[in-house]
Amino acid sequence: MENQPRVSDRQAEAQCASAAIVNYNARDHLVACVRSLRREGVGEIVVADNSSRDGSEAALARSDSEARWLPTGANLGFGAAANRAVAATTGPYVLVLNPDTVIHPGTIAALTAALDAEPRLAAVGPQMDNPDGSVYPSARRFPDLVTATGHAFVGLIRPDNRFTRRYRMLDTDPDRAAAAAGGTSPVDWVSGAAMMVRRSAFEAVGGFDPSYFMYVEDVDLCWRWRQAQWLVGYTPAGRVTHAVGASSRQVPYRMIAAHHRSLLRFAVRTTTGAQRLLLPAVAVGLAVRTVAAWVTHRFA
Numbered sequence: 001m002e003n004q005p006r007v008s009d010r011q012a013e014a015q016c017a018s019a020a021i022v023n024y025n026a027r028d029h030l031v032a033c034v035r036s037l038r039r040e041g042v043g044e045i046v047v048a049d050n051s052s053r054d055g056s057e058a059a060l061a062r063s064d065s066e067a068r069w070l071p072t073g074a075n076l077g078f079g080a081a082a083n084r085a086v087a088a089t090t091g092p093y094v095l096v097l098n099p100d101t102v103i104h105p106g107t108i109a110a111l112t113a114a115l116d117a118e119p120r121l122a123a124v125g126p127q128m129d130n131p132d133g134s135v136y137p138s139a140r141r142f143p144d145l146v147t148a149t150g151h152a153f154v155g156l157i158r159p160d161n162r163f164t165r166r167y168r169m170l171d172t173d174p175d176r177a178a179a180a181a182g183g184t185s186p187v188d189w190v191s192g193a194a195m196m197v198r199r200s201a202f203e204a205v206g207g208f209d210p211s212y213f214m215y216v217e218d219v220d221l222c223w224r225w226r227q228a229q230w231l232v233g234y235t236p237a238g239r240v241t242h243a244v245g246a247s248s249r250q251v252p253y254r255m256i257a258a259h260h261r262s263l264l265r266f267a268v269r270t271t272t273g274a275q276r277l278l279l280p281a282v283a284v285g286l287a288v289r290t291v292a293a294w295v296t297h298r299f300a
Contacts, residue, residue: 016091077214183235
């Protein structure tokens, strides 16, 4: 009997939250993701599908006939499809997810509690684990041009460099900061692979910018929230395991190019003053890095 109130509380929290998943040929991951949401009591699940050809729709229908299938009609990329999925949900809070994620027990309650506690919080992200149990750095800083350049180029040969460490907040302890802040720490941005958004805040800034096909759309969204005086948080009280790249690995060279185009788009949007004079050099540098990343992937 002692556990009954906790179960009821968790179910009550889940009723406040919907889930919006963007799927592209991730059938088995998608089924596991939806099952983990149901175990947490999430009642409304919408899957925006970017024209999958792997039987995802049939597999989901067999596993969970109540999840809503929302075909986009084409491969729109992550942001545009996520916007459609969020718009099709009704909860005040929406957990935006990649299909290759699995939600750990108590995560929905932890994320909704964080949003309940701070009305200025536009979104909150959970701790993100790799499949091997190591922690993926999903809470990060906005990169300035120096940090971004160092991370982009030095990171190709020395992953554990000071620029990457600063960008990924590896020189801090976000879990300790969250504990000191009462469970949720303020951060610049959290990964869109698993972020719970406040619907009113999401709609206030127009959701994800669909001009980003893949990558950086989460950074851009959190940056626009910052400009509009909203906050973004991180709480290790929620946990998600993320397989990383279930869809993007299918077309690696296209995704590498998309990533670098998105980086340039974000630089153009956020760079101000005299630093804008550096943007042509940034564009050339990103083109060079795209080729280097292709070569690195080819011989990895």
